[in-house]
Amino acid sequence: MLIEFLPLLMFVVICLVIMLGYPVAFSLAGTAMLFAGIGISIGHFDASFLEALSARLYGTITNVTLIAVPLFVLMGVLLEKSRLAEELLSNMAALFGRRRGGLGFSVILVGMLLAASTGIVGATVVTMGLMSLPTMLKRGYDPSLATGTICATGTLGQIIPPSIALVLLGDTLSSAYQQAQLDLGVFSPKTLSVGDLFIGALVPGLILVVLYLLYMGFVAMRQPERAPAATDIEPPPLSALLKGLLPPIVLIFTVLGSILVGAATPTEAAGVGALGATLMAVAKGKLNLALMGEVSRETLKVTCMVFMILIGAAVFSLVFRGFGGDALIEHFFAQLPGGVITATFIVMLVIFFLGFILDFIEITFVVVPIVGPILLAMGVDPIWLGIMIALNLQTSFLTPPFGFALFYLRGVAPPSVTTADIYRGVIPYIGLQLLMLALLAFWPSLATWLPAFVRGQ
Structure with missing residues (x-):
């Protein structure tokens, strides 16, 4: 009886090893191989499963989408x-700062533009923290409101395209969709691509931005002392405002527009975006060998981290399936009252709580390949599921104790701002993200109608 629960024990051990601080990629692969060895020694694991490992890893590395x-x-x-964000934030702050909550509005709007331009949470939070937090505190903003707004705004890069999380989710769910078809013994012409998730995430992402703005407006109206007007800021001239706004907007429309009209795949659009960012850096006179070296090292570091975790997760999921873990979970879901609704709710609940201790990349590569094929085989729309998971994973950046956005801001915040201020500040925004998750659960068309419209369906 205990042997049947070896896959679940393997999952628990993985979480414990990661919490101890060991590198995620090697923890995933090492623990999986350890359990595979135990399974082979007791005759409960078919070693032929490992023969597929080399093909799976080769397929991962040569994946064009990634x-x-x-x-x-x-x-x-x-x-x-290239310090585009500084210029953008200073102009936005000057435009809205004379109104109550104006600095908060400007942080949210600039964060939205940065999310659609970069898709990197850490860069957005650190940049906004260095530039806007001292200004907000100097103008009398409540520390918890200021820090919570910056952290939450930085996480918009998770859901607003082009998002690295959506790229990884799209690839993972595409594989899960193919696996679900194999499990059902059917083939459907309907496919899932990263572009579908990009298009499907636009409406939920913009609604989430509106919820942030409404919350800031509510605080400014009911508790004006927490978000006072900055009467000493002068509105910027129109030329300065356009100079700061036009470059990122043009880049956003170039990248997303090429996907929307079908002129480019997400991978091709990423190349266009990288070229556009390079030209913008040239136009600002910032591009030089030193900058390119720094950018190249940072890009290599992040890319290696993602692919090593992906390789480790591929080993883990293969061993997990070899133990019959997918069949165990499928049987568990089949016994639940309420069918697919209850199963989806439990998966979302598990992902939310795992976000307290695991990073979104780990959850994407470990959890989604396990539950994705099962939910998709039960009839869940793949685009809707992808956006639901992306929104859920967004909360992992804000939930203590391992919310990375909290760590990023703590590292650049002045000593006068306490960790408790940051934790209190993000609670309302976590609530708003969960509200958006509930809205999407009740109205799946928020995520599915735009992809269907673009496809002409």
Whole structure:
């Protein structure tokens, strides 16, 4: 009886090893191989499963879709190093700052543009924290409101395209969709691509931005002392405002527009975005060998981290399936009252709580390949499921104790801002993200109608 639960024990051990601080990629692969050895020694694991490992790893490394990852990372790092955000934030702050909550509005709007330009949470949070947090505190903003707004705005890069999370989710769910078809013994012409998730995430992402703005407006109206007006800021001239706004907007429309009209795949659009970011850096006179070296090293670092975790997760999922873990979970879901609704709710609940201790990449590569094929085989729409998971994973950046956005901001915040201020500040925004998740659960068309419209269905 205990042997049947070996796959679940393997999952628990993985979480414990990662919490102890060991590198994620090697923890995944090492623990999986350890359990495979135990399974072979007791005759409960078919070693032939491991023969598929080399083919799976080769398929991972040569996956064309994942080429978008280093290209989007390169685009984001270039935009960060070219200091585009500073110019954008100063102009937005000058435009809205004289109104109550105006600085908060400007942080949210600039964060939205940065999310659509870079898709990198850490870069956005650190940049906004360095530039806007001292200004907000100087103008009398409540520390918890200021820090919570910056952290939550930085996480928009998870859901607003082009998002690295959506690229990884799209590739993982595409494989899960193919596996679901194999399990059902059917083939459907309907496919899932990263472009579908990009298009499907637009409406939920913009609604989430509106919820952030409404919350800031509510605080400014009910508690004006927490978000006072900055009366000493002068509105910027129109030329300065356009100079700061036009470059990122043009880049956003070029990248997303090429996907929407079908002129480019997400991977090709990532190349266009990287080229556009390079040209913007040239136009600002920031591009030189030193900058390119720094950008290249940062891009290489992030890309290697993603692919090593992906390789480790591939080993883990293969061993997990070899133990019959997928059949165990499928049987568990089949016994649940409420069918697919209850199963989806439990998966979302598990992902939310795993977000307290695991990073979104680990959850994407470990959990989604396990539950994805089962939910898709039960009839769940793949685009809707992908956006639901992306929104859920977004909360992992804000939930203590391992919310990375909290760590990023803590590292650049002044000593006068306490960790408790940051934790209190993100709670309302976690609530808003869960509200968006509930809205999408009740109205799946928020994520599915635009992809269907673009496809002409």
